[in-house]
Amino acid sequence: MTNDVLILCAAGMLVSAYLMVGQKALFTAIRLYSAQSLFLGIVAITIAISESRHDLFVTAALTVSLKGILIPWFLMRVIDRIGIHREIEPFLNVPASLLICVGLTVVGYRVSTGFPEGARGVSHHLIGTALSMLLIGLFLMVTRKKAITQILALLTVENAVFLVAVGVTSGMPLVVELGIFFDVILAVLILGILVHRIVDRFESMDVSRLAKLKG
Amino acid sequence: MTLMIHDALAATIMALLQTAGLLAAAPLLRAAIKKMKARLQNRQGPPLRQGYYDLAKLLRKEPIRSETASWVYVAGPRVYFAAAVAATTLVPVLFAAAPLEAAGGILLLVGTLALGRFALATAALDTGSPFGGMGASRDMTIAALAEPALMLGLFTSALAAGSLNLGALVRSVLQRGPSFHPSDLLAFAGLFIIVIAETGRIPVDNPATHLELTMIHEAMVLEYAGPDLALVEWTSALKELLYLTLLVDLFIPVGIATSAAPGAILVSLLAWAGKVFMLAIAVTLAESTNAKLRLFRVPELVSVSLGLAFLALAIRFL
Numbered sequence: 001m002t003n004d005v006l007i008l009c010a011a012g013m014l015v016s017a018y019l020m021v022g023q024k025a026l027f028t029a030i031r032l033y034s035a036q037s038l039f040l041g042i043v044a045i046t047i048a049i050s051e052s053r054h055d056l057f058v059t060a061a062l063t064v065s066l067k068g069i070l071i072p073w074f075l076m077r078v079i080d081r082i083g084i085h086r087e088i089e090p091f092l093n094v095p096a097s098l099l100i101c102v103g104l105t106v107v108g109y110r111v112s113t114g115f116p117e118g119a120r121g122v123s124h125h126l127i128g129t130a131l132s133m134l135l136i137g138l139f140l141m142v143t144r145k146k147a148i149t150q151i152l153a154l155l156t157v158e159n160a161v162f163l164v165a166v167g168v169t170s171g172m173p174l175v176v177e178l179g180i181f182f183d184v185i186l187a188v189l190i191l192g193i194l195v196h197r198i199v200d201r202f203e204s205m206d207v208s209r210l211a212k213l214k215g
Numbered sequence: 216m217t218l219m220i221h222d223a224l225a226a227t228i229m230a231l232l233q234t235a236g237l238l239a240a241a242p243l244l245r246a247a248i249k250k251m252k253a254r255l256q257n258r259q260g261p262p263l264r265q266g267y268y269d270l271a272k273l274l275r276k277e278p279i280r281s282e283t284a285s286w287v288y289v290a291g292p293r294v295y296f297a298a299a300v301a302a303t304t305l306v307p308v309l310f311a312a313a314p315l316e317a318a319g320g321i322l323l324l325v326g327t328l329a330l331g332r333f334a335l336a337t338a339a340l341d342t343g344s345p346f347g348g349m350g351a352s353r354d355m356t357i358a359a360l361a362e363p364a365l366m367l368g369l370f371t372s373a374l375a376a377g378s379l380n381l382g383a384l385v386r387s388v389l390q391r392g393p394s395f396h397p398s399d400l401l402a403f404a405g406l407f408i409i410v411i412a413e414t415g416r417i418p419v420d421n422p423a424t425h426l427e428l429t430m431i432h433e434a435m436v437l438e439y440a441g442p443d444l445a446l447v448e449w450t451s452a453l454k455e456l457l458y459l460t461l462l463v464d465l466f467i468p469v470g471i472a473t474s475a476a477p478g479a480i481l482v483s484l485l486a487w488a489g490k491v492f493m494l495a496i497a498v499t500l501a502e503s504t505n506a507k508l509r510l511f512r513v514p515e516l517v518s519v520s521l522g523l524a525f526l527a528l529a530i531r532f533l
Contacts, residue, residue: 004395011397015404015523022519094515098522105526109533125397128533 002050003122006167009039009046010129013163014105017133017156021101021140022094024086026079026148030072033152033159037067040159044166055174059166062181071155071188075148078192082199084146091143101136108132126167133160147195147205151188158184230304230314237303237460241452242266244459244495251499266452273445281342281438291338292439292446298331299450303457305381307464309483311389311473312382320380321369325362331450332358339435346427350434353510357419357431360517361412367524368406371398372465374531381461385468398527403466405523407497410462412517414455417502419513429507456491459498463490 016036020029041064048056079085090097108131115127137157141150162180165172172180195205202209246266253260280288304315305324336355339347373379375396376387412419415432425433436447464471470486472479508516 007395007397008400011400014397015400018401018523018526019404019519022515022522095518098518102522102526102529106529106533109530113533128530129397 002046005046006043006122007125009043010126010163010167012036012039013159014129014132017136018098018101020152020156021097021136024090024094026085026146027076029149029152030075030079033155034068034072036156036159037063037071040163040166041068043163047166053171056166056171058174059177062177063162066181066185067155067159071185074188074192075151078195079148082196082205084148084199084205090145097139097143101139104135104139105132108135123168127164130160130163130167133157133163145206145208147191147198147207150207151191151195154191155184155188226314226317229310233308233314234300234303237308237456238300238449238453241449241456242270244456244491245452247492248495248499248502251496252503255499255503270445270449273448274442276441278441278443280440280443281344284342284438288338288341288438289443291334291341292436292443292450294334295331296446296450298327298334299453299457302327302331303453306457306460307382307385307471308460309472309480309487310475311385311468311471313380316380316382320378320384321366321373322379324381325366325369328454329358329362331454335435335447339438342438344438346434346437350431350437353431354435357412357513357517360514360521361409364405364517364521364524365409365413367521367528368402368409369465371402371524371527371531374528381464385464385471386473388465388468389471389473396531398530399466401523401527401530403462405520405527406462406465408516408520408523410455410458411498411501412513412520413458414451414498416498418505418508418516421507429510431510459491459494460487462494463487 013036016032016039020032023029041060044056044060044063048054048060092100109128112124112128112131115123134157137153137160140153140156144150144153158180198207198210199205202212243263243266246261246263249265250260250263302324305313305319305327307313307316332354336351339351341347372384372388375391375398376384378384378387411417415422420431420433421429422432424430425437427434432451436444439447467490469490470482472483
């Protein structure tokens with residue numbers, strides 16, 4: 001039962017990462033990230049209950065409140081302010097991106113069998129989905145032009161790392177987790193301000209235009 | 216446990232009963248989705264009986280056909296209807312066995328549905344009206360992407376069960392118990408998008424409009440009137456119910472009857488109705504919260520489901 005919930009949530013996170021690749025509306029991408037974080041919260045709660053590790057309840061609460069609600073709210077506000085709602089021209093079109101992401105997922109899954117933990121059933125799937133999400137996040141970061149999408153890709157990578165940390169290892173000390181949450185929040189805030197600055201300067205959040213600074 | 220139907224007579228009776236039941240329930244599903252959608256928009260919506268009234272009205276009317284229409288035009292809705300009815304006999308509904316599962320499995324199901332689609336598309340081209348041709352070409356464009364995705368999604372389940380037969384597939388899912396694999400969710404997400412695309416729901420097609428720039432299915436059947444139109448409408452509703460039943464069978468077969476005891480059948484009927492209703496709610500929500508995609512964006516959406524289905528199949532192997 002526990003394993004089923006874990007696998008279901010991990011697969012849900014992978015599907016949301018995949019859908020993020022598949023569409024261009026920024027609001028939907030943010031909502032997908034929010035759903036992904038909620039799944040991560042459920043993973044933490046499930047492990048907290050099944051292995052009676054009560055510090056994980058704090059992690060779950062922080063994940064849901066910060067990553068599930070606060071960061072999406074902040075990013076939506078940024079988008080509302082600057083009034084840019086769509087990823088118009090990514091470097092790769094959607095079908096090609098999806099095809100590459102399928103390949104990346106296969107690679108992630110194949111690699112996960114090489115870990116000693118990967119031999120066991122649930123860990124195999126958790127590591128596999130996490131590695132795939134990591135690769136998809138990195139891929140999104142290099143192929144999308146909009147600064148907001150790149151922030152979301154970074155956050156997806158962070159979620160993937162967190163999934164492994166919570167689900168497979170015996171867990172990080174609470175202080176380290178708090179530190180990571182703080183880092184993420186700060187990163188999003190700073191990147192949000194940076195997006196404002198880019199839009200102010202270039203009237204677009206297309207980061208490929210930043211190269212024009214060279215003159 | 217196993218409930219194969221060896222007796223030809225029993226299989227025939229069961230096929231007839233199941234088809235009749237699904238045909239009777241199909242308009243209700245459409246009306247229920249329409250009603251829920253209306254309630255989400257703060258409207259009253261048509262009553263649930265409206266689907267039956269519409270069919271009765273259309274069936275009473277005289278068929279009006281274009282002067283240039285040939286037999287292809289007349290045959291179109293009939294083949295479409297027959298193919299969908301044939302497809303229903305391959306899908307388990309109340310029992311963990313399909314009535315005519317000896318005839319074939321997934322491949323036959325997809326092939327039968329493709330035959331119906333082919334018949335309707337050729338019929339749409341037959342009268343030479345621009346709308347028919349436009350609708351047919353659009354429908355085929357989407358079908359060309361949706362069909363492989365549907366097959367890949369179905370193959371994912373077939374691979375786990377070790378059989379292409381839908382009845383055997385459901386039985387194996389029941390036998391395995393509630394064990395879960397990530398590919399199940401990927402395949403479900405892929406197939407759900409396919410169901411929306413195939414039934415002409417909103418991100419892909421809008422069933423409630425006849426706007427010339429956007430319509431797909433409605434453009435194809437624009438020329439039909441009277442009993443011909445009734446057949447097309449009824450079949451579309453039946454296909455929708457069929458696809459939802461297929462999703463229920465493959466991913467959440469909880470409660471399906473494994474014996475012919477009256478109690479088990481009653482539980483199975485309630486479980487099936489409940490699960491289909493839940494999926495109908497999901498379809499309604501998807502339709503109410505999304506805007507219709509531009510036609511050239513639709514292949515992107517369908518390619519997402521193709522990717523998900525392919526991924527589900529790949530992960531099964533790893």
